[in-house]
Amino acid sequence: MKFSCKNGILIPDQLSPSQEHSSDSLPISKIETLPQAPPMNLHYSYNKDLQQLLSGKQLLLDDIPFSLQDIQSHYENGYLSYRKSIMIEKNKYTCVRCGNQQKHLFAAFPCARCGENCVYCRKCIMMGRTSTCSPLISWRGPDIPIECNEPPLHWTGTLSTGQGLASKAVVEAVQNTKSLLVWAVCGAGKTEVLFNGINTALLEGKRVCLATPRTDVVLELSPRLKKVFPDIAVATLYGGSEDRHLYAPLTIATTHQLLRFYHAFDVVILDEVDAFPYSVEEALQYCVEQARKRVSSMIYLTATPDEKWRKECKKGKRSYVTIPARFHRYSLPVPRFVWCGNWQKPLNKGKLPANVHKWITERIHDNQQALLFFPRIELMEKVLPLLKTIHPKIETVHAEDPKRKEKVQAMRNKEIPILLTTTILERGVTFPKLDVAVIGAEDRIFTESALVQIAGRVGRSSDFPSGDITFFHYGKTDSMVKARRQILSMNKEARGRGLIDD
Ligand SMILES: [Zn+2]
Ligand SMILES: [Zn+2]
Numbered sequence: 001m002k003f004s005c006k007n008g009i010l011i012p013d014q015l016s017p018s019q020e021h022s023s024d025s026l027p028i029s030k031i032e033t034l035p036q037a038p039p040m041n042l043h044y045s046y047n048k049d050l051q052q053l054l055s056g057k058q059l060l061l062d063d064i065p066f067s068l069q070d071i072q073s074h075y076e077n078g079y080l081s082y083r084k085s086i087m088i089e090k091n092k093y094t095c096v097r098c099g100n101q102q103k104h105l106f107a108a109f110p111c112a113r114c115g116e117n118c119v120y121c122r123k124c125i126m127m128g129r130t131s132t133c134s135p136l137i138s139w140r141g142p143d144i145p146i147e148c149n150e151p152p153l154h155w156t157g158t159l160s161t162g163q164g165l166a167s168k169a170v171v172e173a174v175q176n177t178k179s180l181l182v183w184a185v186c187g188a189g190k191t192e193v194l195f196n197g198i199n200t201a202l203l204e205g206k207r208v209c210l211a212t213p214r215t216d217v218v219l220e221l222s223p224r225l226k227k228v229f230p231d232i233a234v235a236t237l238y239g240g241s242e243d244r245h246l247y248a249p250l251t252i253a254t255t256h257q258l259l260r261f262y263h264a265f266d267v268v269i270l271d272e273v274d275a276f277p278y279s280v281e282e283a284l285q286y287c288v289e290q291a292r293k294r295v296s297s298m299i300y301l302t303a304t305p306d307e308k309w310r311k312e313c314k315k316g317k318r319s320y321v322t323i324p325a326r327f328h329r330y331s332l333p334v335p336r337f338v339w340c341g342n343w344q345k346p347l348n349k350g351k352l353p354a355n356v357h358k359w360i361t362e363r364i365h366d367n368q369q370a371l372l373f374f375p376r377i378e379l380m381e382k383v384l385p386l387l388k389t390i391h392p393k394i395e396t397v398h399a400e401d402p403k404r405k406e407k408v409q410a411m412r413n414k415e416i417p418i419l420l421t422t423t424i425l426e427r428g429v430t431f432p433k434l435d436v437a438v439i440g441a442e443d444r445i446f447t448e449s450a451l452v453q454i455a456g457r458v459g460r461s462s463d464f465p466s467g468d469i470t471f472f473h474y475g476k477t478d479s480m481v482k483a484r485r486q487i488l489s490m491n492k493e494a495r496g497r498g499l500i501d502d
Helices: 048-054 068-076 161-175 190-203 215-228 255-260 278-291 307-314 344-348 354-366 377-390 404-412 448-455 478-496
Strands: 002-006 009-012 080-084 086-089 092-095 106-110 117-121 135-139 179-184 208-212 234-237 250-254 265-271 292-302 320-323 336-339 370-373 395-397 418-421 435-439 469-473
Touching (some): 009 068, 048 068, 048 135, 092 117, 161 179, 161 190, 161 292, 179 190, 179 307, 190 208, 190 215, 190 265, 190 292, 208 215, 250 255, 255 278, 278 292, 354 370, 354 418, 377 418, 395 404, 435 448
Parallel strands (some): 179 292, 179 320, 265 292, 336 469, 395 418
Antiparallel strands (some): 080 135
């Protein structure tokens, strides 16, 4: 789309009288300085549906089911803004929506809308195409008030001592628009820790977003939050979800979905911060900054903050609170390191090192369910035939496995005795009575945080608070040592604070 600029007002070519199709109209990104949006006309009767759709958002024309005339009229009366979706500076491109600046992630296409070769961002293309001629459209009219007269939280559960302290810190961060890291061990019960904070925010008329990288987690959290906030609209957003246009005081979204938001939230809660590879962190930071209001609270949740964050915590540069103990007051199972020689050799021949083999047969014998983590898919596929001779119901699972969900469910139903898996099951899954082994724990894929998460699968239920966690290895790594140290230090802290009984 091309715009011309008349008297400080942007006019799309389609809406200017045809004889005036001026030669000076340009794709929005090529207009050097965009004029300031027109002042708000207080007598204008704006469209409330458009307000609902656009409040706190940054959308492309294709996402807005209103006519261009409607949109333009709201812009001219000061209720909408047009922004560039691609910035061009000295031939350098920046995608305003996702922050991408990498040259190879931009491409050009012959664009029917502007009749030029339009440059677009490939990085966020799955959310619709940002390009040199497509404006990002946001609401700048009055806010939609969030009215909440009674405490919206309906929850009768109780918090553990550790949860209680963390919950208080979250409430304070919400009230004082501060940033806070909640460092809670696997199985601490971090979701409950958010309830009071969300309650406080909603009572203050604030808009809250809980964002997490994985769709599975969104789908799990959404019904839990709807249950404890039964009278509040909750928008559940992930690729292909139906709530896309729902304006809600409480939003639960994958981090991807944050790209459509702009200065929307008073409180952003980011779950599983550690799940992002280092390279993604900056991009994520960018879209969180876009989605939150300039003055807002930021709550980070993780079981395994990276070293940089931990240093910042120690130096007092980052405010944080720890929950070093699980809600059931038993200590975290500590991994055992067991040398198993060059395991790749036997695995390539479809065999297992003798001690690994023994570990498995013992579990089958004792009727004890187990997860077996492998660094790569092809390795576990190679030993599967052998394991099937031990027990025909042993299975493998990995990210691209079409039967992934069914297999995890079968594991829950105790139909699978032992499940071989890649790191996809390192987090988010809970089986009540479980032993866990890692084969080749020295592999680079098993980072410190991955290993802490994997160990965190064991002993989660109060009926079975312990279990075996073994790292079979061919040479100890730093990550293995650090993972164990982290677990030991959390247990020590928990004991010191009187949060565990064993
Ligand atoms: Zn174009
Ligand atoms: Zn982009």
